[in-house]
Amino acid sequence: MKRLIASLIILSILACGESRQNNTIVTLKENGHEKVIKDSVIMELTSDPIGELEQRLIDAGLVDLQKEIPGLLVDLRYSTKNNFFGKDVYGKLTRCYLQPEVASSLKKAHSVLQQKDSTLTFLVYDGVRPLSVQQILWDELDKPEKIKPLYVADPQKGSLHNYGVAVDLSIADIRTGKSLDMGTDFDFFGYPAYPDREDQMLREGKINEQQVENRQLLRKVMNAAGFKGIGSEWWHFNAFSRKNAKEKFDIVK
Numbered sequence: 001m002k003r004l005i006a007s008l009i010i011l012s013i014l015a016c017g018e019s020r021q022n023n024t025i026v027t028l029k030e031n032g033h034e035k036v037i038k039d040s041v042i043m044e045l046t047s048d049p050i051g052e053l054e055q056r057l058i059d060a061g062l063v064d065l066q067k068e069i070p071g072l073l074v075d076l077r078y079s080t081k082n083n084f085f086g087k088d089v090y091g092k093l094t095r096c097y098l099q100p101e102v103a104s105s106l107k108k109a110h111s112v113l114q115q116k117d118s119t120l121t122f123l124v125y126d127g128v129r130p131l132s133v134q135q136i137l138w139d140e141l142d143k144p145e146k147i148k149p150l151y152v153a154d155p156q157k158g159s160l161h162n163y164g165v166a167v168d169l170s171i172a173d174i175r176t177g178k179s180l181d182m183g184t185d186f187d188f189f190g191y192p193a194y195p196d197r198e199d200q201m202l203r204e205g206k207i208n209e210q211q212v213e214n215r216q217l218l219r220k221v222m223n224a225a226g227f228k229g230i231g232s233e234w235w236h237f238n239a240f241s242r243k244n245a246k247e248k249f250d251i252v253k
């Protein structure tokens, strides 16, 4: 490897004359790393190699949402510390995967959204989620045992995320990449985030009309593509019932 880099440096020095017109002299791809030698300086570019979890998702036939749906944004929150328990539990995984037919339904929802307003896109927070991560979320959720399943599906039963048939998302403005105002952040666990409590929350001034309108738009486009929401989280949508998911797909462990 060291020898290879050394020879590439020599190559780049030799090619210096030409480099005035074209600064980039050599591009080398190795193990998912891209190195560009420019004016004799080696610059590491792009992505890490695919991690073990991502490879498992690909091997299981799941698809990368951003490859299927151009323009869709992903902020995989469990791959950051910006989530309800403040820990990165996805490591190298930063892309969002779903079952192919769920991705294709989401593509339909996305096109319904863009027909309504071409300045809008989806901002996805989570898709397939391994059962091992479901257990971490369950353990980290600081709520009484009885109401925990309203916010995180019990890992003993499995979540539809574990099959790759549920998605957590918002709508974003493509010009800013930021979510529309939905009244609460993703994974806010309480009444202001409940679609079931919107009338009450409006009356109590906890959310406003514009926030409800934004959520209604999300529900409308997702429902148009066959997704079903749940009563306690504005961001969560299922593409299949638990029974159908069990019959058709395997859980990602």
Ligand SMILES: C[C@@H](N)C(=O)N[C@H](C)C(=O)O
Pocket (backbone or CB within 6 Å): 126, 137, 149, 150, 151, 152, 153, 159, 160, 161, 166, 168, 187, 233, 236
């Ligand atoms: C944890 C939250 N983002 C979520 O997806 N909750 C549902 C209920 C789930 O865990 O399936």
Ligand SMILES: [Zn+2]
Pocket (backbone or CB within 6 Å): 126, 161, 166, 167, 168, 235, 236, 237
């Ligand atoms: Zn969810």
